[in-house]
Amino acid sequence: MRYEVAVIGAGPAGSFAAEKLSSLGHKIIIIDPRDKKKVCAGILTAQYARKYEIDDAYVERELKGVRLSFRDIRAEITYKESVEYSIDRGAFDSFNLDEAVNSGAELRKDMALLLEENGTSLAIRTTKEQIAADYVIVASGMSDLSRLYGGAKKYAYCVQQKKNVEPDDYFEMNLMQGGYSWSVPKKNHVLTGTSSSNGYPDIPGEKCLIPLEPAKKTFSNRFLLAGDAAGFVSPFEGEGIFYARRSGEIAAEVLSGAISGNNALRSYEKRWKKDFDFSTLARLSRFLSNDMVLEAFVREIRDNERFNKLVEDILTKKNKFQIKDISSLIKTLV
Ligand SMILES: Cc1cc2nc3c(=O)[nH]c(=O)nc-3n(C[C@H](O)[C@H](O)[C@H](O)COP(=O)(O)OP(=O)(O)OC[C@H]3O[C@@H](n4cnc5c(N)ncnc54)[C@H](O)[C@@H]3O)c2cc1C
Known part of the structure; x- marks a missing residue:
């Protein structure tokens, strides 16, 4: 069996790419072991909520605003309208993957190990088999596989843990040089975390990396990098879900065009650079x-x-x- 596109990774970048390609009528496989829940604060920002529909299936709270602090100075911003949501990240990922599968994408619960280019197609070696595809979307987050294929090289280190304290409807952020810490209200608990560019903070919790800047090159002859794999996270506020979804959709449109012979894969970089202003956010x-x-x-x-x-x-x-x-x-x- 040969697929038109194999999508590696079923986070927001991969699931939305697979859904878009399947609904355009392409033959798609999505590969992910689905054995870990993503470590994430789980805020859907205003940028996301203004562009995309939000579903009750994963929303835990509508956020009323943000509290910021630096040393002993504290400030609060209360939003005039509800535009940010605290979500259950595991439920969000399952919901999006179900949508991709319902639109026709085939799911393989497996880990991709290697891509081998052989002229007119790619062979994806997984732990169990070899899968052939015309094109691949590497949407495997901050993983070894993403790094192997040119993915994000610069990142910050995060540690996050669950605290059984009474939540309210504000996102809290404590700013400090070289990083920040946060506290995000969920339905019955709070998630607290710290990010640093100088190694993992010495606190208990789950560890995870977050990219700081886009990869140098996000396309090759037969594959595209999307989401965290491509380094698409705002260095200003750590927002990545919007960029993962949008880059997955752009990658899907570019590959759909390439399959019909209408455009080359290099047009992907022009497309995401038009949509994402990472240089302003970095400044x-x-x-x-x-x-x-x-x-x-x-x-x-x-x-x-x-x-x-x-x-x-x-x-x-x-x-x-x-x-x-x-x-x-x-x-x-x-
Ligand atoms: C601590 C922390 C807090 C964050 N909080 C927020 C927030 O509040 N709001 C926000 O917008 N962003 C947040 N982000 C960023 C956001 O989580 C990411 O930008 C987003 O998840 C990227 O989506 P993705 O689909 O590119 O990758 P991921 O969500 O990382 O998904 C990658 C998928 O690839 C799979 N995979 C990995 N390797 C392989 C392989 N070899 N073969 C097959 N599958 C593979 C994994 O199992 C995973 O399912 C946070 C990040 C961190 C680290």
Whole structure:
């Protein structure tokens, strides 16, 4: 059996890519061992909620806003409308994979080990068999396989744990140089975590990597990298689910075009670069990586109504993101 596309990984990048390709009528296989739940804070951001439908099957809470702190300075932003959701990440991934399978994609619970190019197709070696496909989408997150095929090279280290404390409806973020820690309310508990670019924080919990910048090249003759495998996460707030889903969809459209002979795989990079503004997000993240700026940032959110509203608009994606608004205001303060 030869497939038109094999999708490796059934996180949001892989499941949405497989669903899109199957609904366009292509013969698809999706390969994932499905033996681990993704370590994730599980926030669907405003960027996601404004573009895609949200299903009650995985929503745990609608978030009312965010609390930010830097040392002993604390600020709160309350959103005017509900646009962010705290989700059960395991339920979200199962829901999306079911949608892909219902639209016709075949699921193989297995681990891909190697891709071998042989002229007009690719052979995917797994722990149990060899699968032939015309094209592959590598959507295997921050895995050895993704790294082997040119995936994200720069990443931060995260540790997250469940705390049995009473949740409310606010996402909390404690900013610090070189990382941040968070607290996310779930239905009956809270998830707390810390991220650092200098190795795993020395605290108990589940460990996981999060990419910091896109891979140098996200296409080859026969495969595309999508989601975390391609390094598509906002360095500003650690948002990756939106970028995983959207890049999976773009990869599916590009491969569908390639199968019909209408476009080359290199058009994938032009497409995602048009949609994702990682360079602006990286500039903002660099700008906020200084103690004096961080202090002014949180203090102004606390004390300056106009600034509080500006950051709310950025977080809730009300207006087009303008780094100059935030940086010019802070520059006058520090
Ligand atoms: C601690 C933490 C908190 C986060 N919180 C948020 C948040 O609140 N909101 C947000 O938007 N983003 C968040 N992110 C980022 C987000 O989780 C990722 O960007 C997103 O999951 C990427 O989706 P993906 O489909 O690319 O990869 P993944 O979700 O990692 O899925 C990859 C899949 O590939 C499979 N796989 C791996 N290797 C192989 C192989 N060899 N063969 C077959 N299958 C394989 C895995 O089993 C997995 O199912 C967080 C990340 C971390 C680390």
